[in-house]
Every structure is written in structure tokens, then in C-alpha cells.
Amino acid sequence: KAGVTQTPRYLIKTRGQQVTLSCSPISGHRSVSWYQQTPGQGLQFLFEYFSETQRNKGNFPGRFSGRQFSNSRSEMNVSTLELGDSALYLCASSLETTHTDTQYFGPGTRLTVL
Amino acid sequence: AQKVTQAQTEISVVEKEDVTLDCVYETRDTTYYLFWYKQPPSGELVFLIRRNSFDEQNEISGRYSWNFQKSTSSFNFTITASQVVDSAVYFCALSEARGSQGNLIFGKGTKLSVKP
Numbered sequence: 001k002a003g004v005t006q007t008p009r010y011l012i013k014t015r016g017q018q019v020t021l022s023c024s025p026i027s028g029h030r031s032v033s034w035y036q037q038t039p040g041q042g043l044q045f046l047f048e049y050f051s052e053t054q055r056n057k058g059n060f061p062g063r064f065s066g067r068q069f070s071n072s073r074s075e076m077n078v079s080t081l082e083l084g085d086s087a088l089y090l091c092a093s094s095l096e097t098t099h100t101d102t103q104y105f106g107p108g109t110r111l112t113v114l
Numbered sequence: 115a116q117k118v119t120q121a122q123t124e125i126s127v128v129e130k131e132d133v134t135l136d137c138v139y140e141t142r143d144t145t146y147y148l149f150w151y152k153q154p155p156s157g158e159l160v161f162l163i164r165r166n167s168f169d170e171q172n173e174i175s176g177r178y179s180w181n182f183q184k185s186t187s188s189f190n191f192t193i194t195a196s197q198v199v200d201s202a203v204y205f206c207a208l209s210e211a212r213g214s215q216g217n218l219i220f221g222k223g224t225k226l227s228v229k230p
Contacts, residue, residue, distance in 0.1 A: 033218075035218075035220075042220055042221070042222045042223065043205065043207075043220035043223075044220075045217045045218065045219070048217060056217050058217070088157060090157075090159065092159070100164075102161050103161070103218065104161060105151075105158055105161075106158065107156060107157050107158045108158065110157075
């Protein structure tokens with residue numbers, strides 16, 4: 001069974017631009033969560049989606065948004081990029097949303113903002 | 115408020131040594147879940163274990179073992195006879211039952227270097 005895939009793996013953007021990252025969950029998984037990982041702040045929760053609905057959102061500005069499609073694939077968008085948005089963005093999928101469901105992570109998209 | 119503390123930022127050991135990674139958590143919930151993930155240089159977080167707050171049994175899986183103590187709010191991870199392949203960053207995480215399953219609260223991680 002294929003794992004969580006994220007595209008692209010690497011991205012370089014300049015300040016003020018916007019970016020869209022994609023996440024394809026493990027087949028059959030309906031829940032997708034996104035995390036931002038930086039050296040200073042560590043791993044921080046961005047949002048969680050289940051059945052195309054955002055269930056939970058972390059403490060990030062409105063420039064960060066996401067969505068989930070009917071096939072459970074998810075995208076996250078960051079508008080008006082800032083230098084501080086440079087990070088590894090990780091996506092995780094799980095079967096459902098119960099706490100007994102393990103989250104499986106993708107390899108991440110490394111975003112560099114110049 | 116919920117919080118996970120991994121006080122050890124970096125640990126370096128020589129192969130075959132045993133090593134324990136510490137994790138202390140804070141939560142007001144009586145029902146919660148604790149996790150350990152491994153992040154090798156490739157970047158992907160690999161799930162190692164999940165433990166719920168009602169199960170204080172220690173667990174052993176091969177060279178890995180976990181010690182969960184509610185009295186001290188700790189969930190420590192021990193690698194016995196460490197190997198070079200164990201070199202990675204290890205994260206402890208907390209999920210509260212009243213929160214969504216997708217919202218894991220991570221510690222800052224402990225970077226383990228195992229030298230041959």
C-alpha cells in the first residue's frame with residue numbers, strides 16, 4: 001500500500017507570492033492533518049480535514065488555508081508569503097478521526113521563502 | 115494547557131549503548147494519548163507507539179521499550195543496544211480526548227546520534 005505522498009518535495013518562492021502544497025493520503029484514509037515544522041517552533045498543527053470539512057485549525061494567520069477534496073486529497077495554500085513561512089510542511093493521514101487511529105506522515109514539502 | 119517537554123535536545127552514544135529519551139507532559143484531561151515518532155534525515159515522521167492514559171503497562175518491542183508513569187507525567191523511551199540506524203530525531207506527542215485526533219502536540223524533539 002502506497003504511503004502518504006506530498007508534492008512538490010521542494011519549493012522556492014519569494015516574499016509576497018503564494019504557494020499551494022498537495023497531499024495524497026493513504027488509500028482509504030479520510031482524515032488529513034497538516035503540520036508546520038521549523039527549527040525554532042518545532043512541529044505545529046495547522047489544520048485537520050475529514051470528509052471535505054475542516055474539523056480543527058491551529059493558531060496560524062488567515063494567510064494559511066486548506067481544503068480537502070471528495071477523494072480525500074488535500075491542499076494547503078499560503079498567500080502573501082513571508083520569510084518566516086520557510087519550513088517543512090508535513091501532511092498526515094489516518095483512517096478516521098478517533099484517537100485510536102494512527103496518523104501516518106508523508107515526507108513533507110520543504111518550502112524556502114527568499 | 116497541554117504541553118510536551120523533551121528536555122534532552124541532543125544525545126550522542128556509541129553503538130551498543132542503551133539510551134533513554136525523556137518525555138514529560140502536561141494536560142488537564144483524564145483521557146489522553148501519548149505517542150512517539152521517529153524522524154530520520156529523510157524527514158518523514160515514523161510512528162513508533164501510541165499509549166492511552168488508562169494503560170500504564172510498559173511495552174517492549176524488540177530493542178525499544180516505553181515506560182509510562184502517570185504519577186510523574188512521563189512517557190520515556192529506551193533503546194537497548196543502540197545501532198547507527200537509530201540515529202534520528204525522536205518526538206514525543208500528546209493528543210487529548212476532548213480535542214481532535216488530528217491535533218498532536220509535539221515536544222521539541224531529541225536528536226539521537228549513534229556513533230559506530
